[in-house]
Amino acid sequence: MQLLIFIIFYPILWFISLLPFRILYFFSDCTYVLVYRIIGYRKDTVRKNLLIALPHLSEKERRIIEKKFYHHFVDGFFEMIKTRTISDKELYKRFKFTNLEVYQNMEKQGKSIALLCAHYSSYEWLVSMNKHISFKGIGIYKKLRNKYFDKLIRDIRSKFDADLVDTKETINVIVANERKGIKGVYGFAADQSPKLSKAYHWGEFFGVKVPVHTGAEMIAKRMNMNVIFVKGRKIKRGYFEATFVEMVDNPKEVPNYQITDMFLKMVEQQILEAPEYYLWTHKRWKYAAKDQE
Template identity: 55%
Template sequence: MQFLAYILIYPFLWIISILPFKVLYFISDILYVLVYYVIGYRKKTVMYNLRLVFPDKTEKERITISKKFFHHLCDMILESIKSLTISEKEMKKHFTFTNVELIQELEKTDKNIALMCAHYANFEWIFILQTYVKRKGYGVYKRLTNKYFDALVKRIRARYNSYLITTKETIPTLLESKKTGELSISGFVSDQSPKAKKAFHWNDFMGIKVPVHTGAEMLAKRLDMSVVFFGVKKIKRGYYETSFKTLAINANDYKDYEITDMFLKLVEEQILEAPEYYLWTHKRWKHKDKVPAKFQ
């Protein structure tokens, strides 16, 4: 069944991917109407999150953010499909960097680099960074249920010397990479919610105490990696600009969770600047009522 689904769906995805951006966004506009007004995909979750983190905004303001978010979400879906066939030249036109020299300078050291980001704007197009650097890239992701589509996503990333690894594969892969002397850049989307019972650290995120993922920081300390935050800014429809900020050259010089907390503050700044580009469909604050006594 997985293969049947793949051979039936893939041709449509490929056709969509070769369409000009103007046509792509026309389709996105139609998709937005279906997702928001007809299907109502996770509208309750989005509004719950917005009421939680923006109690001072009016309901009208929150609805406006919600609608802008769903429009952006539909754009991202179509942009992800566009990744199937988009050329390197076209990608570089739509996804630019303000200070890629920061990464290039870190490349001159003998340290591996950990990139931390949030589910904000089009963070997935970061793989084009590999055309500006010499190191092999790794991206931590959640494996797709359909193994054929999963393989397809991996092939797309591999075009630019970037390889996807699951959470379980991360430690053994990066340990082996370090052992063999391979220098790499690894990307971590670190704003998702870990299981409350397994969380080592809780802190305020958008004014609400939640469990925080600390895997990127802990791995950076274990493997002596430099840590860099990258923030993506949506300039206009279809155009994004990424900036890098060094969080730690030597991760072990920082107290536990200090790097993670710096990361969260930068994510908050992004959200407050343009909240419509954050992934509000995630239940990021679902554990807010389960704060252990030692973290209260």
């Protein structure tokens, strides 16, 4: 069944990836109507999240953000597909780094790097940084159930010299690389909600206590890795930039969970600047503080 689904959808995805951006965004606009106005994909979740995060805004203001979010959300899906055939030149024109020297200075310290980011702006195109770095670029992700689409995602990333490692294999891969003398920059999109069984820390996110992922911090401490936050920004449709923010270069000396809490505050600040570019469809507050009892 997995192969059949892949055979049916892959030609469609390939065709979409070949479209010029002007036509690609025309299809995105049409899909927005379907996803937002007809299907209403996770609209209740989005509205609940926006109310929790932005209670100071009026309902009308939140509805404006909601509509902008869905436009951005659907654009992001098509941009991800476009990555399959986009040229290096085109991607570098559309996704720029404002201060690569911050990252490069950390490389000079000779330690592997934990790169933290949120599901914000064009996090999928962060993969383009691998053309600008010396360390091995590895993205930490949750393996897709369909092994054929999972391989497709891996192939797309490999275009830009990036490897993907399943969350369950992360520590083993990092330890093996360190033993071999391979320095890496490991990308963690750690802003979403973990399973309660894996919630070792509750942090405050928009004034609400929620379970948070702590794996990136714990790995950074164990392997003595530098830690960087990547702040994304959308310039206009199809154009983005990213800024590196140095967090810590001595993780073992930082109290437990302080790095994670710092990360949450950075994500929160980023969202407040332009909330329409965050991934609001995720049930970030589904456990909230009441489940600590």
